[in-house]
Amino acid sequence: MLLEKMLQSQGFGTRKNCQQLIQNAAIKIQDDIITDPKFRLDLQDLEFEVYGNTFQYREKVYIALNKPQNYECSHQATHHFSVFDLFDDVLKNRGLQCVGRLDQDTTGLLLLTDDGQFLQALTHPKKHVPKVYQIKTIDPITDEQIQQLENGVELRNEKGSFAATEVTRIAEHELSMAIHQGVYHQVKRMLAAVGNKVESLHRGQIGQLKLAELPEGEWVYLTEAQFVAAKNTDINYFQTL
Template structure:
């Protein structure tokens, strides 16, 4: 692939901007500075340096972000900062999107990608991809509420009954809840339906992928090929 096309595909700007980066001597591959925008480069396992920073060629990107509180999952946030402000400009230029959303007051695992097929597969209701949440409630949790959540509750303006795939109490005011749907404010509405209220909500798992213990709030990582393949098996 031509070098200028490689840079453009990786989010370094328009073809013209990428050409200028190359002609100005800002691109190096395996220690060699390239000045020819039309140079034909093998992209398999390609690593390159742009203005002193190392990058790896990725046909598509798959990212796990530990979302902090106070961030909206939108490119055009209304009342808070955007989660995309936590990412490099190159990823935003590639058109990366959130795989589902978390409310601004919800923390935890958020996946992002520029692979439209992957995104649609994980978010399609028929795929039943499990999502696990740690829920902190305002009032003590009682056994009857756990039973109701497992059996299913009715939600206002929704058809049918919505049950937790799994529900287990962790403490007096805390439980772990797994659902596979993705209704608006679903966990909060389910907890309200059994007579309680959510004070804090944290998602720690999607499918088989768990939020890494060492990934602190605001940090992100690229998913490994193995992790991407595991996620693909869900869709």
């Protein structure tokens, strides 16, 4: 791949902007400053520097973020911060998108990518990739409510019944459960349907990918094993971040 094209693919701006970076002697590869925009590259394990900052070539990016409260999963946030404010312009220029959404007041595991096929694999209704949530409720959680969640509830303006799996009461006002769809405000609406109300909501796992010690507001690139785990419909085994 040509150097100018590689830089553009990695989010360093338009072809003209990338040419200007190269002509300004900003690009270094293996200790050599490259000033030819048509310099041909081997992309295998490629690392390069831009004004002294080191980057690794990535054909596509797969990112896990521990989303904080008061961040919207939108490029054009209206009332709060945007999760995209947590990333630099280079990543945003790649067309980074959220894989599904979390409400502004919901915390936890959020995946982002510039790979449309990966996004489709995790969000298509037929895929049924489970998402595990930890929920704190206003009222005590009853056995009857747990049974209703497992059997399935109807949600207004939605077709069919929505059931949770792996429902576990952690404390009187706290439970964990997995959902396999992704309709608007699903967890909050399911708890409301059984006569309770969500006080706080945290997503801790997608597929086999489990949020562990990643600090709130921080993000990491997914490894290949984590990438595969995120698409898995089985939650009995997991890879951690």
